[in-house]
Amino acid sequence: MSVLNENLVQRIQGYLPRYPNKQAVTLPALHVVQDELRGVPLEAIREIADLLELSPAEVNDTMTFYGFFRTENNPLGRTRLWVCRSLACMLRGGEELLQKVSDKLGIKPGETTADGKITLEFAECLGGCEGAPCVLVNDEQRMNVTEEKLDTLLDELRR
């Protein structure tokens, strides 16, 4: 039984015509797999390697460099919530916000709530500095996150 179903394989193969070689599809493939499976299992690394005519070690090398991809032992929750800790946010309460989110969810950065709904992460500058402190919900920014806005956001993500 393969980990990547037909749909995922087709989506990965859809990237091939964009690049002059297959290795360039490594990052797109890892994104496709992680979006769907909430992590990249070892077996998926092997299957991506087969699709791209690479050694699994090459895919693993790229994947682990970025620190963005999770393995099957530590998969993402339904929503990945990033809280910015870089300078512009730090000056406007970013670190305190991260602490608050951590307290409210009862988890530390890097962990996922027991119900599998939210993974908390700290982020380096999210590029939302005009709305500091800011957070990223998967890949959408939320700016000027006050305590009240945070509660609304967490309620929304727990639903």
Added chain:
Amino acid sequence: MKFEPVLLRRLGQPNSQALDGYRGDGGYRALTKALHEMTPAQVVDVVKDSGLRGRGGAGFPCGLKWTFLPKDHPGPIYLCVNADESEPCTFNNRILLEEDPHQVLEGIILASYATRASTAYIYVRYEYGRSTRMMQQAIDEAYANNLLGRNILGKDFHLDVYIHRGAGAYICGEETGLIESLEGKRAWPRIKPPFPAVEGAFRKPTVVNNIETLACVTHIVDRGSAWFKSVGVPPDPSNPRDAGSYGPKLYCISGHVNKPCCVELPMGVTVRELLEQHGGGVWKGRKAKGCIPGGISMGVMTEKEFDTRLDFNGPGKVGCLGLGTAAVTVFDETTSIVDVLYNCCRFFAHESCGQCTPCREGTGWMLKMVDRMRHGQGRIEDLKILQEIGNSIGIIPGTTICGLADGAAWPVKNIVSKFRAELEDYLKSGRKSEKRALMAAH
């Protein structure tokens, strides 16, 4: 005379991202002109004449970069568009991509025509989800309207544009790190030469340009190089190596100010003007202690240095690394400089790619020392060691492959020399930082 924004002129218009509205405001006029009336070499010349310097941080003359491509190369030639905007406190590329993607796309098509590139890859950092979607929508519209694909506007010019999403690594903003990442590898910057113009993406000649630079290209082709040169700061006559700081620039202002924003101004505004007239002054009626003038890599300015002009020469005159991304972040008088120092060190220790030992170890040890200071365990002699590390990592001392380490060293060197009294006082008192810093679980 009040300056009329050019790059941000369409901000706030309803549906500013759509092709119809963009065309209605004169969009793709420059492309039509270039394809029908100009040779690629003429487009290169007008950009070269304009004096446009790269907006990504290094300030390399854009037209000159294009001329480094080998002549009569059989191709393919690639354009890599750097939208990996990850320099802390910088968000101008995001605003361009989210609000007016066609303006950027027109610049991409023009640059591809000028450089004879047949494929352009827009490397967008993963965190910019909305930017990615807005740009993809613009690309789809362009394909549907013969602005991309085969025989663009009926001419013998073909171009494909693809978005390539990053995965949260700062180093991908370094142009050869970006290329390695695009190729599906770890984003380790390459040793240069060969420069990308000779051997870049997929071992082919490649130009890497920043989003704001390409948006400028659109207007330079539309309005001419003389217009561009009428804005900004001409070369300093006493400095024969100065190429000038022409054109409009997107300045970001954030931190302890009343109105954090991104504003377009002629190059050469001072930090004080930016803070007072555009950022609404320091928040809570306080005074500023200092700022970082162009992303944290460029170092730190004290409040006394706020009359420095933010052009390609100004920040260097007060010991900063350069203009950088022109993203100013102000911190007020109540801010502990140790917290600012810690934040900068933590960023670079986290983002060093690990390829060069001086950077990997240097950023790590600087962070450990500053962390010790935060916990009230710092020693006066640590300041000297921090300076020593700062002076020995980077491409300026010649010990690393890319400039990340120079950026890591600069805020440290600037803070230790410009805020020495505060640091010494802090170290002697044995105080601890009041800021909390939450660590990861693993």
